[in-house]
Amino acid sequence: xxxxxxxxxxxxIITGAGRSKGLGEGIARRLLQEGCKVVLTDIGHGxxxxxxxxxxxxxxxxxxxxxxLAAETGGExxxxxxxxxxxxxxxxxxxxxxxxxxxxxxxxxxxGIGYLMKPLVEMEAxxxxxxxxxxxxGAFLCIKHAAxxxxxxxxxxxxxxxxxxxxxxxxxxxxxxxxxxxxxxxLTRVAALELAPNAINVNAVCPNHVxxxxxxxxxxxxAARQGKTVEQYLADMRGRIPMGRTGLPSDMAAATAYLCxxxxxxxxxxxxxxxxxxENH
Numbered sequence: 001x002x003x004x005x006x007x008x009x010x011x012x013i014i015t016g017a018g019r020s021k022g023l024g025e026g027i028a029r030r031l032l033q034e035g036c037k038v039v040l041t042d043i044g045h046g047x048x049x050x051x052x053x054x055x056x057x058x059x060x061x062x063x064x065x066x067x068x069l070a071a072e073t074g075g076e077x078x079x080x081x082x083x084x085x086x087x088x089x090x091x092x093x094x095x096x097x098x099x100x101x102x103x104x105x106x107x108x109x110x111x112g113i114g115y116l117m118k119p120l121v122e123m124e125a126x127x128x129x130x131x132x133x134x135x136x137x138g139a140f141l142c143i144k145h146a147a148x149x150x151x152x153x154x155x156x157x158x159x160x161x162x163x164x165x166x167x168x169x170x171x172x173x174x175x176x177x178x179x180x181x182x183x184x185x186x187l188t189r190v191a192a193l194e195l196a197p198n199a200i201n202v203n204a205v206c207p208n209h210v211x212x213x214x215x216x217x218x219x220x221x222x223a224a225r226q227g228k229t230v231e232q233y234l235a236d237m238r239g240r241i242p243m244g245r246t247g248l249p250s251d252m253a254a255a256t257a258y259l260c261x262x263x264x265x266x267x268x269x270x271x272x273x274x275x276x277x278x279e280n281h
Contacts, residue, residue, distance in 0.1 A: 004261035008035035011101040012260075013093065015084055015142060016111030018042025018057020018065055023162065023210060024110040025065055026249025030257050032075035036106065039097045040066045043111075044081035050130035055115055076101075084111045084138030087145075094145045103153055106260050107146040109139040109161045109184075113177075115217055120175045128176045135180035136187065143191050147200060156199030158260040161188050162252070163204040163271055165279045173225065185271045192269030201268040205255045208275035209237060210247040242277030 002008070012031050017024025017040045028038050042057030057065070059081055066079035078100065082093045097104050112135045116127045139161055150157035166174055167181035185204055192202040211219065211234075223233035238244055255274045258264055273279045 002034045004034050004257060004263070006262045007031070007257070007260060010034075010036045010105040010260070011039070011097060011103050012036045012106035012108060013039045013041060013097055013104065013142075013146065014108040014110055015041050015082060015138070016057070017108075018044070018062030018079065020061060020065055021249075022057075023207070023249050023252055024057075024108075025069070026253045027108055027110060027162075027256050028065075028069055028077060029073065030250070030253035031106070031108075031260070032069055032073040032077055034257055035075070037076040037101050038069070039078055039080055039093070039100075040069070041080050041082035041093060041111075043083045047083065047085075048126075048130075050116060050127055051113070051134075055113075082111075084142060085133050087141050090141045090145050094149050098149060104146060104149045105157050107142055107157070107159045108256060109142050109159070111135075111138050112162065112180075114164075116176060117173045117218070117221055119173055123175055131176035132180050132183070135177070136183045139184055140187060143187070143202070147191070147195055147198075150200050151195075151198050156201075158264075159191065159195075159200060159202040160256050160259050161202070161204040162256075163188070163206045165206055165208045165273070165275055167204065167206050167271060168273075168279055173222075188271060189269045196268055201259070201264065203259045203264070203267060203269070204271040205252055205259070206271050206273045206275065206279065207247050207252045208241065208273075208278045210249060210252065240278055241275070245276060247274060247276065 042062045044059040046053035062079040066077045070077040113131045161184050163184045164181040166178045167185045188204040219230050223230045
């Protein structure tokens, strides 16, 4: 199924990819199908009230996902625990990736918190810090250390940040999430300017709603807030999308693979909507 021959044997790190049927898993699958070697990462354990074990990729689940993807695609996929809030861990995972595969060509910043939703006046500072920390600080740290390695190698690279429709449009009860994702677009643009002389392209993908495990939680939360059933909430959402359906992990994975390919060699600093026409500015 490979479409971009130049991705054969490229080495990719994907953060926040340790949950079954998640967006990170979908991106990993597509890059493996393209012939990439993939390091799949997630935090591996709960971290305080803001990151309960039910909301993160555990070591066990991450290992299962990596093994299943390797068996399905015939590619090389390994799991490594990574808390993106800890700079030393980010540096160690980059070093471990290079030790295992000899290089690093692609970084996909997918780790994020999208489940701490509540009205602005009810948002706790600790919740704000957790969302901004994972979604924005984590992306910054991963870019910093991946870029250092790519610059050292001297043959360029690709960095794709998974932003959101919330990077461009505001949504009630998503003050920290929207703020962090708007920040990801700013981070993408600055990184693109600074890293372009090193042939490192930096772009963002902006999905609309994707019903992963996190997406299902969001459906239930916002349906309840609006006094609707989940079915009615989803029907109303589809009605707003010109293409008549919500996004799929494969949609976002396809955009990511394209941005990592030679076809996108002259694209950098962009935040590309993948929303079925819902977000059209």
